[in-house]
Amino acid sequence: MPLLDARDVHGGYGGMNILNGVDMAIEANEIGVIVGPNGAGKSTMLKAVFGLLHVSQGEILLRGEPIHNLPPNRLVQKGMGFVPQEYNVFPSLSVKENLEMGAYLKPGNVKRMLSRVYEFFPPLYDKRHQPAGELSGGQRQMVAMGRALMAEPEVLLLDEPTAGLSPLYMNEIFERVKEVNAAGVGILMVEQNAKQALAIADKGFVLAAGQNRFTDTGAALLADPDVAKSFLGG
């Protein structure tokens, strides 16, 4: 049984459909990457999975259990974590408090998970008493991912984690994503930097106009000349 299984998902905002039947499945411990041109519905798909968008047709299953249209806080309880693209930290809270908020529903986790998150992201330990709003973009992204990890999710949804970062930080974030995944967390992420993202992906999903265009392993998609020509900029 796949860890996360989306079947024929339709949905959108205020009567306008953006998703017109998307299929997507990842197994436990896999990294799934969603790529595609602007307006293809990549982020929208992620929001639909996390209950931020009404799914009008189709279904989304977590370990075989339907979860579409559940409110986000229920999904956190069921083992899903979400890192939005923008505004993904609490700027006036300290780094440590940001992380604590991630374990809001599992207060028993705080101590154990704090030390694990600091292991994943050592820079955060040094800055744990600093307000998150004062950190650099890359460090904020670490705080955001750390916050989501605090609830010990089985699957982590990342919305363009490297958007706006310098190449140096970008590589670092991809490294962290791999490490987190190696620790047993399934990943589903949307990325603009398609080549690098597909390079670490077990599964790749190329969306266009709210529908699947190509679905394969990351390596296969990278090797596919059609994909390269139309979506990876040659």
Added chain:
Amino acid sequence: MNELVFFINNVVIAGCVAGSIYAIGAVGVTLIFSIMRFAHFAHGDMMTFGAFMVLLLTTLFPSAGAAIGIPTPLIMLPLAMALTALLAVGIDRAFYKPLRAHGVKPIVMVIASLGVTLMLQGLIRLFAGTGGESLYVDDRKEIFRLALPIEGVRVPVVITEPQLYLFALTLISVVALHLFLSRSRLGKAMRAMSDNPSLAQASGINTNTIVAVTWVIAGGLAAIAGTLLSLDVTFKPDLSFFLLLPIFAAAIVGGVGHPYGAIAGGFVVGFAETLAVFNWGILLRPFRDSLPDWLAQAGNLAFVGTEYKIVVPFFILVAILVWRPTGIFKGKVI
């Protein structure tokens, strides 16, 4: 030196009293703003309601305090806080929550809160009448006169019993609020929601709980502020419109959505008021002989008469809106 003591009595002590009351009121306003993003105009009447509850309970059991040795109104305060908190949560459920669910603009919430303020005013006056009443039903208001051990000083420093309680309670409330916001899980969640409501929701924080907690705190604080004000002077059912402006000025001066700023802002406004109505001519009196005639003759050197006290918070409000609309502590939302 007598003049200096006069200054202490009329400015330092009076300023602390007004500042404490405004600070506690402004904290409530600013918390509500940071969670629900609207200016809650019914706050003044929530304060009045809290004081009225104390009055009611004290009238019912006038001698409860004598058994323990503190004034009855203070014993009734926790109960009144609970009742006011209950009222605040109830008002939210009945009037604000449906509007929030509709996603109305903040200004519509403001109008709704004005409607609520009228309802509270009507109810309080219906039951309490329109005159003033002392909260000291059965107890006596102690007045302490501290003579200074300096030669030639005949005027004592005057401080009343309720004022001492007021300072103590303000200190306790501020410390308790600080501990709550910085240490407790709920308090941190409240700050998180004020920072970024959608991320708070994505972290699994139940926003409805936070809203309710905010109302409980705001209601409790409003009851404290209203009671302290009524203890210091008397209980009057129509205080609210005169409280609104200083409280909002305090919240805006401190930076809206910034609880510590609101406390600072409360004292700024409180002291500004007492300094503005203080007759500075009194401080010139000891130097009367060495001053030019026209200055020595000047009778009243107060900036504004007490009847124009309301001008002071307004002036502060306008000044801060013109020069620094985010407030001295950089509030989140303009």
Added chain:
Amino acid sequence: MSTTRTDTVAAPRRFPLREVVIFAALLVAVLGVYAMMGAAYSTRMLVEAACYAILALGLTIQWGYAGQFNAGVMGFVALGGFCAMFFSVPVNDAFWDSDLPGQLGTVLAYIVGAVLVVFGASRLDRIGVPKKLRTAITVVLAVVLYMVVISAFRGVADQIESQAGFIGGLGLPAWVGWIIGGALAGGVGYFIGHICLGLRSDYLAIATIGIAEIIKAFLKNSDWLTRGTATVSPLPWPVPGPAEVGFTLARALYLSVTAVMIAAIFFLLHRAYHAPWGRMIRAIRDNEISSAAMGKDINKRRLEIFVLGCILMGIGGAVLASFNSLFDPQGYLPLNHTFLVLVMVILGGPGNNLGTIFGAVAVYIIWLMSEPLALFLMELAVHFGESTFGWDAPASLDSRALQARVFVIGLLITLVLRFAPKGLLPEKTKHVE
């Protein structure tokens, strides 16, 4: 082809059934009042309702056209009332025959001079004075000059009060005061709007509440100017008074004056609303960001609207004060002069002028009729209480019963916002969907 352009507000031509039904019901209610209370009383009610309609039109353009919430209508009404009093009350010879006008003039000249000096000091940096020093000089000068001027002023004011009572009026026709009252209210509105309109809308509400209380405090305590709590009456009417032609006819004449004014205001607003200016206002209200992107000066348009609304409130307040023939600063209450107007607007339909006029008249009738009703209900309750529980009713019960109306107004506001947010006659907007 300008003829084919469709205005987004123009409703499809249809029989205005809703309007006709609502106004017919209102007519029935008015006739009912005439039958019950007599012509003199009912005409007075209609004149007052007409004055409130002018206030409500002022609020409806601020709130309905531009989304600005003015919570201090009372202040602008009081300013209008003051002007109506000041310009129309007979000249006070006790004041003008003494040397007091000269003294007052001197003090006023001092004030102007002080303002100029402080303003000059604030520009000292232009001639090379460091900015910090300039600020310090300006502040110190302002404080000292303020003290000097205010002391002198207090002296003159006290003398006026003791020697002449108050400075009296100018003895001009009533309409002069009405016009200047509108202008003065507009000026104060400009000041407030200039500060607040770029900020969150909540701030405007706070500031207007504040300015209203300040205006009231000023008028109440400036005995030399307004006689304060002693009140000024009678104020002359622009039409023959009751002493000459009898109550009903005099009031009917006054009513016709107000009716003409409302018709004029209504017509002008209607024209403006459908002119390019009105289209721009609506565009700004409906989508501020895209209007700004199209290069419209949002804050300037908003300021125009706000000032226009304040002018109408000033005029309405002036007409109301003249009609009551009494200027009593203490009689200006937030409940009667701010919230009542607010209820009229949101119940009638914010942004819909016809709805607003309907709301004004309907709510005013309910408001007047609720007074005897509240007293009656309270008496009933007391009677019931006395006979069943032997309850000893407190003496101040009558004044308390009237407080129930405060509650009802508040409840009405919250209920309308929740269940009929667009009022009984919603503004017609055609959405393109």
